[in-house]
Structure formats: structure tokens, C-alpha cells
Amino acid sequence: MAQADAERPTPARGRAARRYRRRLRSRIILTFFLLGVGLMVLFAFATNWTRNRVENDLVEDVLNRNIDAAAHEYALNPEQPVAPVAQMRAWVFPADRFDTVRANRPEWARLEDGIHNFSDIDEFGQETNYLLAVRKTPEAWFFLAYDMTQVRQGEDKFRRAILGSVLLFSLLSLLLGWWSASRVMSPVSELAARLGQSGGSTAPDPLAPHFPDDEVGELAKALDDYAARLTEVVQRDREFNADVSHELRTPLAVIRGAVELLLSRPELDDKTRARLLRIQRAEQQCTDLISALLLLSRNERGHGATDVARVAEQLFDAHRGQLGSKPLRLRLDGAPGQVVVDAPESAVTVALGNLVGNAVKYTQQGEVVVRLLDNAVEVIDSGPGLSAEDAARLFERGYRGTHAEHSQGGGIGLSIVRRLCALYGWNVRVVPGETQGVIATLTFAPAQE
Template sequence: MARSTSVAPRRYRRRLRSRIILSFLLLGFGLTAIFAVSTMVLRARIETQLVEEWLEDETRNFLDFKREHPEPEALYSPELIELYIFRRDSPNINPAWRGLQDGVYDTADSPDEGREGRYKLSVLHDGEWVAFIKYNYARQALDQQQLLVMLGASVVLLTLLAWLIGLWSAGRVMSPVADLARRVLAFGGREQPEKLSPHFAEDEVGQLAAALDDYAERLTERVTRDREFNADVSHELRTPLAVIRGAIELLLASPDLPDKMRQRLERIERAEQQCTHLIAALLMLSRGERGTGATDARAVAEQLAESNRAQLGRKPVSITVEGQTEHAVDAPEAVVQVALGNLIGNACKYTAEGSVVVRLEGDCVHVEDTGPGLSEEDAAHLFDRGYRGSASGGTKGGGIGLSIVTRLCELYGWTVSIAPRPERGAVATLCFR
């Protein structure tokens, strides 16, 4: 299972400026569109109601007029309408009008009459007489079309105005936010960043700037404290380690040293070297610095194999190094020692019997063991800080070795993974690329 840093997927969102402009645009379009539709609906309803009431009144007035003035020369001539009065059985009645009851109807001229147009027809029966008033509302339909065009133009213009207002408002609203972002990006790697809050008004952006100032101050204080602690630890530990190394060298130089004592001193010497390398690697991690060098991974693997052989004691486990005779890695020896040493040390720790094989192939080092293998839970959390596998049993350790390896790999751009072997055990792979 390859170690990878999982990041929750970020939901895509438009920029805040774009969202403000779009909000104004939709608001302007929605309001003007609702206004236009409402205007058309109300106009149509009111116009229809008024015209129908007017036609009914005119038809009644027409009948009253003819009743009072039955002579043929008496003409009732209202504007925009045509008046007809017939006896019920008159053959001159338009066939399309026959059988219509009292009321107002929407109808149209037939093409064979030589003209076409929609009109309203008011019908009123009075004894043996029937009156028709024909009102052609083509002019009103034209006015309605013109109103529709004007309302459409108003929707477009007001939407454009809302877009311009949104553009201006977004610029005003986002200007301090953009300024804050530029100032934060300008911090760079400064140890004492400039205060942000004095540059902004006491509004929401000013509150955010003050919160960032407080956070930056606390973060700077913590980083400074950690850096000083790392430097102090590095200095204070290196001094006694140098004393230990010097004393061991003097003792090992003695020709009368018993073999058992020599083995113990050599073990102390290896522990001192391991501690020195670990301090150097941790110091690089704390500073985020990538050291350079030309470390022979084969030589480091053989040193680590020899060191772990001495620690196995009577454990029936063999350690072998196979593959390339030389492999240069662009990193300090301390870093390669810590990264590869944790993988080999874990393989030896969890292998009760069998073998541990360190194989160098290309840019990768594979550490294969015949231990208990990995469960799915172990494979998912093995590189988490403080996690100890289900097969750890009573072994000692804080569960931070593989976490350190992961951080070193992130610093140098390497990859590390541990997966179960098909037959038995597990294989850890460290690739220097």
C-alpha cells in the first residue's frame, strides 16, 4: 500500500466577485421579468373587462336609441365600432352570428369576406329585434405588441443596469478582501510579518485581518520556540554523544579488551551512530531543509543489516542484502540511515523466524520479511503517527518510526509503501524518486 496524503475533495465554487455580480444580474432580471409579465397579465385582464363592459353598454344604448328614433335617417355612430340591427328572422344576419346568445364574443372575419381581423362582437336580443356591435381591436393588439416590445427592452436594459451595479458593487466589496490576500501572500518567509489590521477599517475584513494577525503572532511564537528547542536539543545531545563516541574509540583501541566486552562496546557505538543520524534527520525535518550528498544505499543497507544481526541474539532470523553493488542517493547519509533503518528494523522486530532480505533494484530498496504479514487495518494506518500494528504484541516502540520515514519521504520527494507478500510476511519498498 503506497503512502499518500489524502486531501478532502474541494467543492468547486465561483469566485466571490463573480457570485456577487451574478446575484445582482439574476436579481435585476428576475424583478424586471416578473414586473413585465405582471404588467401584461393585468393589462390584458383590465382591458378585456373594460372593453366587454363598454360593448355591453353601447349595445344597450344603441337599442334604446333605435327605439326612440326608429326613422331610417337616425344614425347612431360611436367611434371604432360597427352597428347592426336586424329582425330575428332577417336573412341579412351574418351566418356566423346566428344562434348567438346575449353577451360578448371574441371572433374573426372570415377570409371570403375580403378582410381578416379579430374583433369583439356584442349581441343583445330585444323582442323581435337583435342588435350586433362589432368592435375591431386590431389597433389595441398593435398597441399591446408595442407594449410587449417596450417591456422586453426594459427587461434587457434593467438587467444590464443590474449587471453594471453588481460589477461596481463587487469591486467595492472585494477590493479590501483582495488587498488582504495580497498582503498575506507578501509575507513570504518573514519571521516577523507586518501587522495587517492597521491597513483596514473596523468591518468584517478588519476583523479577519485582526484574527490573522493574532494567528500569525501565535504561530511565529510557536515556530520560534520549536526552532530554539531543536537547536538546543541538537547542541546539548551532540556534546554527550561526542564524549561517548570518544570514550568508545579509546576503549576499542585497547588490545587486552575481552571479546564479550568488545561486542558490547560495538553495540554502544552503533547506538551512538544511530542516535547521531536520528538527531541530524529530525533537525532537517524541523527546519524543512533538504540536505545533499552522495550516499551509497548498498553500503548503508549492509551496515544496517550488520547492526540488526547483532541485535537479533538467538532469534532464528537471517538478514541478507542482495541486488546492485552500488547505488548513489542524493541525500545525507543520516537521512538514508534513518529511513532505511526503520524499515529494516521493523522487519527484524516482527519476524520471529525465517529471513529478512534487503534487495536493491533500480532506484528502489525492497525489504522482504517472513513475519506475520499485514491486516487491512494495519495497511490503512501503518504510517499514522503513534499507530502500532496488530502484530506488535509486547514489542517496545512508540509507533513513530514509520511516521518519521513518511515525513522524510515528503521532504525529499521519495515514496514508501508496505504491502503483504502473497505467501507470507510483508514487503516494504522505499524508492528514491
């Protein structure tokens, strides 16, 4: 079902600003944390890679020098046993024992000259790691094993130490980020707080003197300049509205007095009296509209105890004199005192009068009913209904519905209703009727206790 709504806005600028500051602070903290973690991970990786590379190069150099020395000593004196080296074991197999190596150590027999990494199980059932240097000549095969078990254990300890360092420095990065974010956001938060406190007066206090000459100070100066220009515009607008209201009220008061004086004459004929009453109603409508627009321009809520039923009867009386020969019935479904609104009568008259006026204008025959509900009022007509385009744009300023044709009006009536609803916390809703016409519902704000 197509519908058009104008509801009271629920601004949450303070909460939104606080959430934004928290998000900005969180982004600063997260940046420091990720930067610290990233640098520490890269440093740990580079350190571990460098350590392993240097250690392997040193071990391989020792193995190469020792196996070269063993081969040289064997060439000089084959009967001389190879001297043992700490953490190393050496084997020399003459040519007549090559088959023994192939039988007992086939994996060694297949190796080429160089250094190879091996894992094995010792006599205690534990895994051992060693580097095996191989040198094969036609006269003998030389094998030199370097025990890497302690080296691997040292590497594991080193990795755990690196991991602990990464976690520690990551925590430090988080703390540093939190501290830095607090320092960075402190002047911004102070600026926001002072800006929020300065909104309660027509001449806000300048912000720039409270901040140093830095980026935040420049922002404070820009806000001061903007506030000064905005205050000047608002002041001019208020003065203009006050002047216009005063200048319009004066001739309207003259019209009212003249009409009342003319109506007091007993010799008036019925036709002239009807025209004077119409002028009197038009003057009252202008007065109510000026009062409502003045409240909107000042953004001030007026108070009162307005009986909606009495306002509806006055509106019906004003429209009955303009119906002419149109076969249209105006009916009030409710009792006086059923709905009483805490608002000036002028505001309720303008809001309800626009809804009733539109219903009367676009309904050619049938009836227009004003039905009083619980803290709300419905205006029901039997007119041509509401199109989808009208439903979407009904409350736009200057928009005239598809059924307006050549009727008078600038398309600002419902826009004024929407602004009054936003000011007083009301809600207006316009939807197509069940079979024909339109149902406009004006819901008032609950009474304040």
C-alpha cells in the same frame, strides 16, 4: 490487495484560494444578474397584465355605452338607422329577422347578453380580432363589433418592447454585478495577496494598517493576532528543538569519545569489544535520529550524496549483532553506488532503518532482503505478513501492528518515515508479499538537474 501508502502531499492552497475567490465573485455576479432578471420579468408581467386589463376595461365600457345608446335610440325611433362609430360596426335585427340571424350567424344567435371575444377571416383572407357586444330584447337583437386587430398588433409591439427591456436591463444587471463583485472582492483579494507575501519571513508584516476599519479590517486584525500567536509557538518550538538537540548531542559525543577510547585498547576481549561496538552503533543511531527529527521540526531539507547500499550494509551490521540465535539471514541485493540520494545520510538511515528494523523484528526465520532498484529500494521479509487493519493504519502515529504483541516500541517509527517522505518528496509503500511476508518500497525523488 491491501496496501499502505505515504506519499508526498501536493498542496495547492494558492490555486484553491484563487478558485474560491473566483467562485465567490461569480456568486455575487450571478446574484445581481438573477435579481435583475427576476425583477424585470415580474415588472414586465405586471405591466403587460395591467395594460391589457385597463385596455379591455376601457373597450368594454365603450362597447356597453354604445350598445345601450343604440338600444335606447332604437326604442325611440325604430326607423332611425344606428349611427356608425369609429372602429365599430353595428347591426340591429328586428323580431321578424331573428331567423335570418340564426341561419347566417348561428354563433351570434346562441350568444347571451354581454361582451364576447371573436376571431374571423376578412374578405382579404386575413385574421381579424373583434369584441362583440350583444343585447337581446323581444323586439330586436343588437350587435356591436369593435375591431381589435390594431389593439392586438399594439399588444405584440408592446410585448416585444418589454422583452427588449428585460434583455437590456438583464445585461445592465450583469455589468452592475461584475462591477460590484470587483469592488467587493478587491479588498479581500488584496488581503489574500498580502497574506501570501507575508509568509516568507519569520516575523510577518502586520496586515491591519493597510485596510480601513471595516469587515476586512477586522479580518486583517484577527489574522495579525493569529499570526503573532502562531509565530510565538513556532519560535518556542524551534528554540526547544535546538536546545534538546544540543543537550542530547553533548552526552552522545561523550559516549562516542569514551567508546572510541575503549576500543583502542589492545587488551580488550572479544565479548567486551562486541558490547562496545553495539554501544557505538546505538550512539550513531541516536545521532542520526536526532538529526532527522531536527530537520523535520524545522521543515528544512538537507542535502548530501548518500549511498543507499552503504547505509543498508551499516544497518545490517547493526542488526546482525542483535539476532542472537534467530535463524535469519540479512542480504543486500545491489551494488555500492547504484542508488545515490540527495539527502543527509541521517535522513536516509532513519527512513530505511525503520523499514529494515520492522522486517528484522517481525521475521522469526528466513531472510530479510534489501533490493536496490532504479531510484528506489525494497525491503522484503519472510515474516507473518500484513493484515487488512495493519495496511489501513500502518503509518498512523502510535499504531502498533497486530503482530507487535509484547515487542518494544511506541509505534512512531513509520510515522517518522512518512514525515520524512513528505519533507523530501519520497514515497513509501508497504504491501503483503506474493506468498508470505511484506514488501516495503521506498522510492526517492528524482535528482534535481
